[in-house]
Amino acid sequence: MGGMESKVKAALWALQGGTSVVIANGTHPKVSGHVITDIVEGKKVGTFFSEVKPAGPTVEQQGEMARSGGRTLATLEPEQRAEIIHHLADLLTDQRDEILSANKKDLEEAEGRLAAPLLKRLSLSTSKLNSLAIGLRQIAASSQDSVGRVLRRTRIAKNLELEQVTVPIGVLLVIFESRPDCLPQVGALAIASGNGLLLKGGKEAAHSNRILHLLTQEALSIHGVKEAVQLVNTREEVEDLCRLDKMIDLIIPRGSSQLVRDIQKAAKGIPVMGHSEGICHMYVDAEASVDKASRLVRDSKCEYPAACNALETLLIHRDLLRTPLFDQIIDMLRVEQVKIHAGPKFASYLTFSPSEVKSLRTEYGDLELCIEVVDSVQEAIGHIHKYGSSHTDVIVTENEKTAEFFLQHVDSACVFWNASTRFSDGYRFGLGAEVGISTSRIHARGPVGLEGLLTTKWLLRGEDHVVSDFSEHGTLKYLHESLPVPQRNTN
Template sequence: MVVSKTTPDSLSDLAQKTQKASQKLAVLSTKQRNEALSAIAAALSTHNEQIVAANQKDCEEAKKEGIPQALQARLKLDQTKLQSAIAGVQDVVKLDDPIGAVQIHRELDTGLILKRLTCPLGVLGVIFEARPDALIQITSLAIKSGNGVILKGGKEALNSCQALIKVIHNALSKTDVPPEAVQLLTTRAEIQELLSLDQYVDLIIPRGSNSFVRYIQENTNIPVLGHADGICHLYVDETADLKQAVTIAVDSKTQYPAACNAVETLLVNRTIAGEFLPLLAPAMAEKGVTLRGDTETRQILPQIEEATETDWSTEYGGLVLAVKVVADLESAIAHIKSYGSKHTEAIVTENNDHAQAFLNQVDAAGVFHNCSTRFSDGFRYGFGAEVGISTQKMPPRGPVGLEGLVTYKYQLTGNGHIAASYSGENPKPFTRKDKIRTQ
């Protein structure tokens, strides 16, 4: 079922149907949910040409409308990205079932047994701009974790999302997973109504610009998981292997510059700036990167643009990199504290003490040593895929895979036990013996 221009009543009805479908999905076996995912992967492979063709229409329209290059890059779903997304679905099949894991198994007293078990959240509302491959990732994780999902893609990806949801629904209709567990909204007007459906939707996951995520956070009573900014830093320490630092910096910026984990600001220790920056500049120029530097940087690289205060707080999402020379490790950490978005921060250094100080002191969902910021990704972490990246302090934090889409509940089984027996003048003592603890 593809939804278009629903009225408020029909959207509420759709959410109720998704909730009912999610309840059926939640009690299916691991085998049944995995069979559904395998069916989706097979169907996406079979219909890959139609999906890519639909995406090409979106890309052509986006180009005509002058949509920013970063958004166009995210929008593109060619055969390579589609095959990668299909591989992600297949990887999710291989992951352990996140439902029903026994976290606590405790005897409170003889015959009084407490268990804490993982269970689905219920219904996810996921709102994302561009990136139709996100629809595939989110759907696979939702089904595996036993959750229903209502998806709202950006208007620029409409043809792509409709093609994908048609294939997914057809695949699910041949399995035990109700197709109604996965729904697609297509108009912007539906977002506000979706945000009001707290009786049916259990978690909102927005993926988009800073202003977009802020809007979602401020206009719903439903819990929101996500991040508003992706301002990532790479600090090149005075003891860094300079050749390695260049390679890491280039990859962090250019491997996929539209990604939220691409580096936006490069911090360089003053001691090695004179040697390092002349190595960096041609490597970045070869990839088409425009450098913007502070005063000290431009004394070494006078040909580059001047950076302003705005550059330190800008997520470019493209081939622009701000560069700043800093006095030492402490100065780098202070800059990150002031301008970072708690997404992903990295240091290049051969000094283990400096590395450990950076890893311990920098407050971010991901802190890396001697590797690219682009590794901050659910697929690369072995999660199969991700529904998004969370920069909040409360878990889940970082790339959110299956473990972020389940909650837990306590089950207590007794044999006529009453609380009064354990209080009063001669209370019966609890035994409290842990029988199993799996995590």
């Protein structure tokens, strides 16, 4: 009751009695349900009156610390950044028992609340930690000349030389679900590339994330850059983080397609690296090998169906229907208990349809597969461009000319010939690790590793050069001569 003045007076009166107060109404644009429920859940709704200083830094302060720490990190010698990553790899194995104990708490709290695939992603093990440590050491080895590498040198004029060199992007915000092993991976890539890092993990992995972040900061502290990697522990809404365009240079979501879409929608002026869908296709050509086709389909669909690089749509050349090759694929899918959804053309060839597809643009993320019939490689490419997500697409054929036509004409981040869709992965590409897979057409595309976290700047070294010296009546002329670039250190 009463106006705002009376509400503020009531809040101040309560504050004098030692009680914090929130003034809010139910018409706030951020309110998704009942305003009281949203306030209790920690959403930033209304005005908060309190004499209690929040524990720990605000997310804005963490952003500033990541920026400052990242700039110092970028000035370290490559060997020093590599040393930090090696130390983190050692800590993952040395502190294994503490990490697994924290992870056990997360698993116990998540039991009955998370689906089996998410529980699997949440779980850590000795073998996972050992694999993580190996991956981190690979990152350290490959990072020696990542920052400050000269890409181009040009002599503009006498004693005026231009260089284009690699530099960190700045501050990265990585938002990830369920997978605590993502934290040291992304942390190592940020360290190797000299970027500051803000991490926002899911609450289901809170205990695991906390200890992994502490170990990351312990490794960073050996060269005085502990603050370069920050874990956001407050009840900060992802939507609020995505508005920090003055502090964050790139957002990288790691999680479900829904998470990626939500972040792409919420980001205000900050680029988002990632893909919202992984609708991967495989086209089995009329000249495909029987054994190769069945093996490739099985690996692409059944090896890890929840992965973003798993097969979702199988395109079969019309001439293969009712052949041993087709029968072998169908028998294999039946044995693997894959539910088949028939596309319109495939359904028309059947006396009965197993289950007509509801949409030809579906990411199942499970043991389900759409099968459709096409008349040619050109029709297969057209189908992929219409219903795919530009992630990973494959042709299976023994005809090199047809394969090359497919490779050149399919407009996706990853296009393969006689290889499983599951190879679309940073580790398998030899990148050491990846921060994600991007279907963007600007900057990084495909599996994004260390190189994708770098941008460039131009360095111009002169001796009192001014533009007027190059005018029609000036004393200097542009040379624009290409100069040799220092060779990369491949040791």
